[in-house]
Amino acid sequence: MIIQHALKTAQQCLEPVSDSPRLDAQCLLSFVLQKPSVYLRTWPEQALEPEILQAFLKLVQRRERGEPIAYILESKQFWSLDLKVSRATLIPRPETELLVEQVIRIAKQQRLKRILELGTGSGAIAIAVASELSKKQLLPQIIATDISTRALDIAKHNSKRHQQAIEFIQSDWFQSIPQQQFDLIVSNPPYVECDDVHLTQGDVRFEPVSALASGEDGLTAIRHIAEQAQSWLKHGGWLLFEHGYQQAALVRALLSENGFVDVKTIKDLAKNDRVTLAKKQ
Ligand SMILES: C[S@@+](CC[C@H](N)C(=O)[O-])C[C@H]1O[C@@H](n2cnc3c(N)ncnc32)[C@H](O)[C@@H]1O
Incomplete structure (x- = not known):
């Protein structure tokens, strides 16, 4: 699956639980890829390795269950x-x-x-x-x-x-x-x-x-x-x-x-x- 499609799928899953489903999906994928979010916009057609996709979907599931992004990423800006x-x-x-x-x-x-x-x-x-x-x-x-x-x-x-x-x-x-x-x-x-x-x-x-x-x-x-x-x-x-x-x-x-x-x-x-x-x- 390519970045753009993975983000779209995640966004749809998160829409019922989050006020910011697109941003959440981007944060989670950036985290798994260990890249800044600008990377996702620059390379939307890049294919994701299967293990990266798996890891991303696991985090999306946690967010879908309502867990805050800050706990999933263990990080918060203050x-x-x-x-x-x-x-x-x-x-x-x-x-x-x-x-x-x-x-x-x-x-x-x-x-x-x-x-x-x-x-x-x-x-x-x-x-x-x-x-x-x-x-x-x-x-x-x-x-x-x-x-x-x-x-x-x-x-x-x-x-x-x-x-x-x-x-x-x-x-x-x-x-x-x-x-x-x-x-x-x-x-x-x-x-x-x-x-x-x-x-x-x-x-x-x-x-x-x-x-x-x-x-x-x-x-x-x-x-x-x-x-x-x-x-x-x-x-x-x-x-x-x-x-x-x-x-x-x-x-x-x-x-x-x-x-x-x-x-x-x-x-x-x-x-x-x-x-x-x-x-x-
Ligand atoms: C609203 S949180 C604030 C955390 C942090 N100062 C902040 O602003 O993000 C309240 C904090 O008080 C702590 N707390 C609750 N009861 C306490 C007590 N009896 N004595 C000392 N700290 C307590 C909690 O563990 C929690 O970390």
Whole structure:
């Protein structure tokens, strides 16, 4: 079978399950051929070796069953970084780049020395922040934690690959972090309601529930972190959360109740409330 026909066949198989069947087919074939996608457009009539075709069709079947492309390719672009992902990690989302931007903004303005990320997953936030700040010769100490050792293994792999010195600690939120105070704490914690139907639909079905869901109202993790964070922050230190677009008012209230000031929500590119930040007095 030639490239053009293989892509067409795959695209037809993927149409019922994917919003981007053509792109998915191209990504999978590029991956199997180990060639950039421009190669597929340049050589549409090239015949595929039988073993290449077999390997491609196997990946198409996985996608047909709903598995996200990022898990099939074990890779996801985030910020300017190519990150390894696995079924132990959330697939980093583009909207999380807003959280990274805010951390970088504050870190540059205030020349922060110590940053803590809670729930690092693939390491996306910590590594993106470290890589931007190191370009400006700002080198704060960054500690990143997760409860999942399998996620931390991926995060360590990513930080080594992008040559960023980050300390990774396995911890249930603050529990196993050596006592100290930070200039800034950032978290994109699980924030979906545990009975949200979206957890059983589409690509999300393949992601770890522990990375997505957090109690009946989705706020168990944010509530816990907001209650504990004061004693882990220096005076004037910052706490930043990503949260659901409908949770901003509740998150602001939680932060105010726990003594934080200058509480503010920022919208993402889709104009949804996405990040809330606040300061310890
Ligand atoms: C929404 S994911 C965010 C992953 C990554 N920071 C990102 O933005 O792509 C939440 C992360 O929190 C971690 N997590 C869940 N419960 C935790 C807990 N009790 N303590 C520490 N981390 C936890 C999950 O394993 C997951 O990696």
